Amino acid sequence: MDVTTLSPIALGFLGSLAAGSLTAVGAIPALFGRLPSRATRDLSLGFAAGVMLAASFFSLIIPALDAAELRYDNGAVVPALVCVAILLGMGAVALMNERLPHEHFRTGREGPEAASLRRVWLFIIAITIHNFPEGLAVGVGFGSGGYENGLPLAIGIGLQNAPEGLAVAVSLLGEGYTRRGAWGIAALTGMVEPVGGLIGAGVITLSEPLLPWGLAFAAGAMLYVISHEIIPETHRNGHQNRATLGLAIGLVLMLFLDIWLG
Numbered sequence: 459m460d461v462t463t464l465s466p467i468a469l470g471f472l473g474s475l476a477a478g479s480l481t482a483v484g485a486i487p488a489l490f491g492r493l494p495s496r497a498t499r500d501l502s503l504g505f506a507a508g509v510m511l512a513a514s515f516f517s518l519i520i521p522a523l524d525a526a527e528l529r530y531d532n533g534a535v536v537p538a539l540v541c542v543a544i545l546l547g548m549g550a551v552a553l554m555n556e557r558l559p560h561e562h563f564r565t566g567r568e569g570p571e572a573a574s575l576r577r578v579w580l581f582i583i584a585i586t587i588h589n590f591p592e593g594l595a596v597g598v599g600f601g602s603g604g605y606e607n608g609l610p611l612a613i614g615i616g617l618q619n620a621p622e623g624l625a626v627a628v629s630l631l632g633e634g635y636t637r638r639g640a641w642g643i644a645a646l647t648g649m650v651e652p653v654g655g656l657i658g659a660g661v662i663t664l665s666e667p668l669l670p671w672g673l674a675f676a677a678g679a680m681l682y683v684i685s686h687e688i689i690p691e692t693h694r695n696g697h698q699n700r701a702t703l704g705l706a707i708g709l710v711l712m713l714f715l716d717i718w719l720g
């Protein structure tokens with residue numbers, strides 16, 4: 459089968475499904491045998507932050523500016539639209555972070571244990587929430603520019619999903635979840651991506667004016683999670699140097715992929 463002949467919507471769905479599945483693949487060490495050390499995990503999660511940072515700008519914000527420029531010729535409208543959409547994306551995740559978790563913990567354990575369990579679940583919810591815009595981004599990538607446009611994004615997002623999946627599984631193991639339970643929950647966090655992918659590709663195919671908004675909104679949502687969850691998580695155990703090294707590698711790799719394949 460020649461994938462380049464598929465419809466943009468089918469491509470968006472399959473691309474985001476493949477990227478999302480790498481969350482489960484990345485979490486496999488939680489199922490069997492030895493886990494990578496905390497330092498290695500902080501390095502790889504730093505890598506995820508770097509990929510997401512570069513993807514936000516090169517695969518989302520710059521294409522959003524280009525798309526806005528095609529529609530509006532006023533110089534200030536273009537960046538203003540993109541800035542507003544980024545802030546809306548950040549605000550949406552902030553709001554979800556505020557609202558979603560609380561119910562889960564009211565009936566849970568109490569005392570210091572509850573605090574640590576709560577932190578783990580906040581992290582998991584944040585990962586799940588940000589997987590949606592990642593899927594959206596992959597879907598929008600395929601939906602707006604076909605195969606060439608979506609592929610670097612699907613690869614980059616897929617790569618950074620692996621350490622995220624592992625981070626989720628490992629934090630659940632630390633809370634006493636079984637290996638299979640931890641892996642299963644980590645895998646589930648990735649399955650939000652094809653949902654986002656389908657919606658992203660569908661909306662963009664149906665409504666072109668939404669394109670710059672969708673791209674910049676997805677970027678904002680990712681930027682919020684990078685700053686609020688991923689980077690702090692990599693700095694909690696004294697491995698700041700490794701975390702920053704990982705971020706640098708992820709950033710330049712995604713930049714390279716995006717320019718080379720895109």
Ligand SMILES: [Zn+2]
Nearest residue numbers: 506510618622
């Ligand atoms: Zn991510």
